[in-house]
Amino acid sequence: MxxxxxxxxxxxxxxxxxxxxxxxxxxxxxxxxxxxxxxxxxxxxxxxxxxxxxxxxxxxxxxxxxxxxxxxxxxxxxxxxxxxxxxxxxxxxxxxxxxxxxxxxxxxxxxxxxxSIDAGIERIKAHINSCELQREQLKLRELEVVRAMVVTYNHEFNNAVGIAKVELDLLKTKITDPDSLNRLDRALARITEIVQKISDAGKSSEISFANYVNDIKMVKIKN
Known part of the structure; x- marks a missing residue:
């Protein structure tokens, strides 16, 4: 090191x-x-x-x-x-x-x-600094892609959970047992809470990376 x-x-x-x-x-x-x-x-x-x-x-x-x-x-x-x-x-x-x-x-x-040692050091410094900068830029680009994928998956997840929530709401109309209804209500409330947290976390990423995803067209979701 x-x-x-x-x-x-x-x-x-x-x-x-x-x-x-x-x-x-x-x-x-x-x-x-x-x-x-x-x-x-x-x-x-x-x-x-x-x-x-x-x-x-x-x-x-x-x-x-x-x-x-x-x-x-x-x-x-x-x-x-x-x-x-x-x-x-x-x-x-x-x-x-x-x-x-x-x-x-x-x-x-x-x-x-x-x-001369001065000329050698100038070349050494220039290439070390240049390569460090390129590596940092590569890391940032990789991070951008990962965050863009998170935004896309977040959208897909919200859609799937939204459908499940609608189906559970319909299921409530067919349940008469109070305990079962209570458990289902708690489950629906928890789902709503999770979806809201994910949505809030993804909002800033959506604003920052929406154009990036559209421009490069490289984020794909595999079923």
Whole structure:
């Protein structure tokens, strides 16, 4: 879990590079700027590490002798999309074909070696913030759909209960036993109370989401 400092969660960066000296130096510089880092010099262990640890972003060296950066990136993207886990490749390559392959594989951005720590941090911050915003927007959209479905189900429920209430009212005319009538009256009163509570709870949602449901036409009720 991310460390909390002054009420703010410290961002965690996974650094993947087989050059231990270089990657540790970068990790130290990032930590001096307030980030938490984890160094992985064996890229073959990346998926095991990601399954065990949570990171906000990955800095991935493109050129590694045993397992190349592109292969590592493809493995990551099989599990995490660009919004769930942003990846920035770090490379000395100036090959447009290689870079095109990296972007096709799902890299978010790249840093060309050598780069200044300030430039690197600006890219890191930009992608962490952008992905966090996209994830929040996705959650809000999902919540909108759920609430719209609640409104729709509420309407269906009210209709069904309304029909049942009418039938029970008719049934009262055929019951002569006082105790049975009393129990039925209490049941009808309870049904009325429940319907009113559901109706009151759904009114604000109906106002907020009626247009949303009509516009996207995606909420369907399965019988």
């Amino acid at each position: 991310a460390e909390i400092k002054d009420g703010i969660a410290t961002k965690r960066i996974l650094l993947i590079d087989d050059d231990e000296l270089t990657v540790n130096a970068l990790a130290q510089r990032l930590e001096r700027r307030g980030y938490q880092t984890m160094v992985l010099t064996n890229p073959a262990n990346v998926m095991e590490t990601l399954a065990r640890e949570k990171f906000d972003i990955v800095l991935l060296d493109m050129v590694m002798p045993k397992v190349g950066g592109l292969e590592v990136l493809l493995s990551i993207r099989k599990v995490y999309n660009k919004t769930q886990l942003p990846v920035i490749i770090v490379t000395i390559l100036n090959d447009s074909t290689e870079m095109s392959s990296a972007f096709s594989a799902g890299v978010n951005d790249y840093l060309a070696k050598p780069f």
